[in-house]
Each structure stands twice: as C-alpha cells, then as structure tokens.
C-alpha cells in the first residue's frame with residue numbers, strides 16, 4: 001500500500017469533521033473524493049498529506065508510520081500537492097515554481113529537470129515567464145509539474161479544476177489521470193470523478 005489511514009478523527013471547535021475515516025491506497029490507484037461543501041474533504045486531504053494532524057488515528061505512508069518527527073521527510077519525498085487556487089509564487093518563473101519542492105528538500109536541481117517536468121504539461125515554452133502572467137489553466141499545469149518534482153509516489157489534488165473553465169478543466173483532468181501516479185483527487189466534477197478507479201463520498205464524517 002502507498003498509504004493506509006486508520007480511524008482518523010478530527011474536530012474543529014467541538015464540531016466533528018472526521019469520525020473514524022479509514023482508507024487504503026494501492027500503488028497506481030486513482031481515487032476521487034466527492035462530497036458537499038464543508039463536509040471535510042480538504043481537511044481529510046491535508047491530514048493524509050501530513051499538512052495537518054488528526055486528533056487521533058494512524059497513517060502509514062510507503063510502509064512508514066507517520067509521526068511528528070518524520071512528517072516533513074515523508075511529505076518531501078512521497079507526496080505532491082495540487083491546490084484549487086494553484087498556490088504558485090507569483091513573482092517567480094514557471095520553472096522556479098516547478099523546482100521549488102527540490103529546493104525545499106535541499107536538492108540543487110538542474111534547469112533540465114524543470115524543463116522536462118514543464119514539457120509533460122506542455123509548457124516548456126513558458127519556463128522563464130513569471131507565474132503572474134500565466135492563465136488559470138497554465139498555472140494549474142505548472143502546479144501539476146511542481147507536484148511531480150521530487151518524483152513523489154502519491155499526488156494529492158484538492159479541486160484542481162475548480163477554478164477553471166470547462167475546456168481547461170478537461171485538459172488539466174486528463175493530464176492528472178494520465179500521469180500514471182497514485183492519485184487522490186477531491187472534486188465536484190462528476191466527469192473527472194468518473195475517470196478515477198475508485199470513488200468515495202465524504203459525508204457526516206465518513207467515506208462511503
């Protein structure tokens with residue numbers, strides 16, 4: 001298993017958000033998580049991705065039990081994130097954004113590494129353009145290339161097509177599905193969810 005989560009609980013201000021979520025993710029599996037706004041999809045994705053801690057429950061990533069002391073290393077080596085709002089550094093170029101995870105992991109990446117990642121999303125020609133001049137669809141493709149830096153085993157995407165028009169959303173969705181990576185995707189888009197191997201709905205604190 002790439003990821004195993006057991007009995008995750010999370011409460012915010014006395015409201016239970018997750019009430020015993022368990023989930024196993026096989027290598028190569030693509031999982032869609034749907035659910036109404038406010039049900040806790042982002043919270044779950046952040047907990048699975050080591051960005052937030054659950055109140056209780058256990059997570060194993062690539063066979064290692066997640067703890068406070070190994071969270072940063074597991075995150076840097078195993079997980080790539082894609083957010084609804086892209087979260088690029090606006091004044092940095094597409095290439096610099098793509099290589100940021102390598103710098104965070106204290107690697108010294110070569111330009112060619114970034115160019116190869118940008119080529120995967122069809123944006124090699126935008127390498128030296130600052131993120132702030134890119135279109136929404138282009139930004140999200142840069143964010144996908146960035147998520148692939150450090151060659152993570154698991155990609156977590158939170159409504160990656162939520163801010164895009166239909167055409168760009170379709171393009172971004174297809175790139176994600178064809179990455180041949182293990183993927184957990186939160187989406188409101190039934191067409192994108194239908195492209196995944198496994199579909200869950202998060203409702204009342206649990207997944208079905």
Ligand SMILES: Nc1ncnc2c1ncn2[C@@H]1O[C@H](COP(=O)(O)OP(=O)(O)OP(=O)(O)O)[C@@H](O)[C@H]1O
Pocket residue numbers: 012013017035036037038039040041042043044
């Ligand atoms: N840091 C926080 N502190 C307090 N409450 C929070 C925090 N993060 C999330 N919540 C609350 O937890 C609930 C679930 O939030 P979450 O963002 O996980 O929902 P979601 O399913 O991703 O919704 P959406 O589809 O709108 O993105 C919401 O009621 C939210 O207000």
Ligand SMILES: [Mg+2]
Pocket residue numbers: 041042043158
């Ligand atoms: Mg959300």
